[in-house]
Amino acid sequence: MEPRFVLSVLTFLLLQLLSLRALGEDQLPGSKNIFGNVGSSVLLDPKCESVLNDSDILWVLTVNGKDPVTILDYKENHHDFVPSEQFKSRLYLNSVTLSLTINNLQLADQGNYSITVNGFLAKTIKLFVYDMRNPIELAVAVGSSILLPGFTDQHFEDVNRVKWTFSETQILNYDEASQTASFIDSYKNRCVFYRSNGSLLLRNITLKDEGLYTVQINLNEIRSKMIHLKVFEPVPEPSISSNSTYVDTAIGLDCRVTAKKLSSVLWWKDGKVITNDQRYQLTEDNRTMVIKKATKSDCGMYTCTVENAVSKKNSSHSLAIYGLPPLIHYAMELSIVALIFAAANIFCIIVQCLRSDKQSKKNMLFSQFAVRSLKLL
Template sequence: MSSRMICLTLLLLFHWAPKPAEAQEHRTVAAGSSVLLTALPTNNTEHIQWEYIRSSTPENIMHYYRTGKEPVIAERYEGRVVFYSSNGSLLLKNVQVSDSGIYRATINLNKIDAKETVLKVIEPVSKPQLQINSTVVGSAVELSCEVPSGKVQAIDWKKDGKPLPRNRCYLLSESFNVLYIPEGQKSDCGSFSCNASNEISWQETSVNLTIEGITPPQKHALTISTVALAIAITLAAGSVLGFLVLCCQKENKKITGELWRWLVVSIHGLVCVSSTLMIIASVLWMREDGLSKVLTFYMILLMWVTMVTLLVSMILAICPLHLQMFKKKTSK
């Protein structure tokens, strides 16, 4: 192999060999900001050249000779760069996404020891916008997180400032920008936040989710309450009608004896059934909205009415003689 071929081979090896760590740098900055690009330090700098490499084609930015007075800046970069002759660094101002690429600083025309900075310019994310499609209990709820501008690399969801609870079925879309709640419940109410981020910025937006409407247990409670109310209205109407009948009847034709006893048993039985239904409805409602003082007092009152009416009905139906004994004792 000739000496000429050996020299060409060595040049190619030096050209394509990976640069040392100090000769390579990776920077990621936000669009609109300024970035300082540095060159390799050297004791004897006679000439320095900055280039921008786009698709393997170098584009001159500026070059500076120590013997000269001012750096020579390419027309395209006039007003956009500031050169510091003391250390050879270059300040690139108001960078845009199109400025991404490789910036190379060559000292004394030595291409092998040139420093390259791989610059990545990305748009910072803007503040996300949260939208809710439905707030009706039992329906499918979707929270959509839309970022108007900027490159989004990650989206994180939180509820009340904490990670999404695992005891509820929360589903996320493939891009994580939509949060699905298959069946919205009152327990899902709270503050949901969407955090959008990339390498250089992050933004967060929160929205309060309020699930409205009546849950299935509450619907059952309302149905039971309606039945109990119907029984109570029927009982009241029957009592008023019976009272009017008794008042209008003649003395010798008034209801007495066994018929009267079973009429009283029926009335107390209906009151007992109505109170029991109201207790069941209160329990169902309490499971959804929690326990309150008013509801506790209401349930205690209903339980007392239920026990009293049940006891009176049983005594009248099974052992009516006990009431006669009580009547005799009171008459004495």
């Protein structure tokens, strides 16, 4: 083997060793976990000091095993660094520690961050991003069961303790060392804890179970998840009543249901949803449907569908429309009244005539009797 080749190899190895020693013993390439919340800031500190102007710095991001994406590339003797489009205006590079601050965290920022200094891998940092801005919304029916979700495999690492709370009350404490889960009495016989991902199965749901649940890893507020549980009673079957059945009148159909938390009330006729228009008017959160001016064509089957987050019920009503238009109906009523009065007047006249005829006959008999009496005298 040629001495010049051996000398080149030894020189290369020596330079690498000197570079690693410059980073410090505890800064050898390795991996650490960092946790952050959406919208907050996080510091990625590789703990390696260097003079920025004398170094080439490269930060890259790897997500789910895909090809690394360069997020920051700082060239030696340059005074500016160029972040990638994803991190534009959100990065700050410390010129001494080479740490990287990411502001306004996003879920897409989660992944493995690696820093290379002068061509040598210095550190890999695993960033986990949690979204605590809005709780997860879940709905469940009274008497049923629901699984309150835990964490994904990526988020459920290095777990020592898991704590579940309901409002301000701790309902579960799990210790990884002993692998035991301790429940408070009111949850002991109706909960199952899954230590593989921290999820919680809640059985025999009651209205009192509605509220905010929080699961936390290692008492770390960042490594948390909130679930807002809403509890509903299944909706009963509604009933429908109407106020009129005559043509040219405003016919109102009322959909009556005792449930309070309704997400929607819909009216149907002939397979089509009824909406507010020139013929129909919906009031009282759609519970009342008014046919503004009923005609014979409005006869048919009307269906009311009520729904909440856990159930749906419907009821149908057959609407028959009778009679003539109101004006004709009123005219007929007036005619009947007039006929009654006319009949009464005729009756009175007949009675009067009969009385007069009877009185005339009496007068005639009296006259005849008087004449006969005079003749006898």
